[in-house]
Amino acid sequence: MLTGKEIKKRLNKDIIIIPFDDSQINPNSYNVRLSNELYIYEEDTLDVKIENKVTKIIIPEEGLVLLPNILYVGHTVEYTETYNLVPMIDGRSSLGRLGLFTNASAGFGDVGFKGVWSIQLTCIKPIRVYPNMKIAQLYYEEVIGEVDNYSGKYLNSKSEVTSLIHKDFE
DSSP: OOOHHHHHHHHHHTTTEEEEEEEEEOOOOOOEEEEEEEEEESSOOOOOSOOOEEEEOOOOOTTTEEEETTTEEEEEEEEEOOOEEEEEEOOOHHHHHHHEEOOTTOOOTTTEEEEEEEEEEEEEEEOOOTOOOOEEEEEEEEEEOOOOOSTTTTTTTTTTTOOOOOGGGG
């Protein structure tokens, strides 16, 4: 796993983060922020074989209260590109201690990923979130072996991407 200092050394080489802010570097990760956009699914039952309908919500500056038992899909402010490393995203422990779960099963990135990171949010109790708040952290691991860059369905995402698993059935 790369240290924060190593992440900074590899900026604009193996790691691109736009915008980059030095104050978001941690000892072995980089904090990323929540954009002001969220999606929620409209159906009570989701079907993996279809594109499920969503409603877009804008998080106002005064914040938005997330409610339990609702899946919110947002994205990072930061656009990233990663080469020769495996990028990973995980929630912040400070938010986990408040019962906000971030990317419970979707934290694994791929070598060569380019785009903003979609963030899946669920909570135990109602919790107010704000645009541009630090929501998660990126960390990077070394790759052993020949690298094949990611070329999948989420490449080059510019905003949150809800599930595209239905494309697996086409």
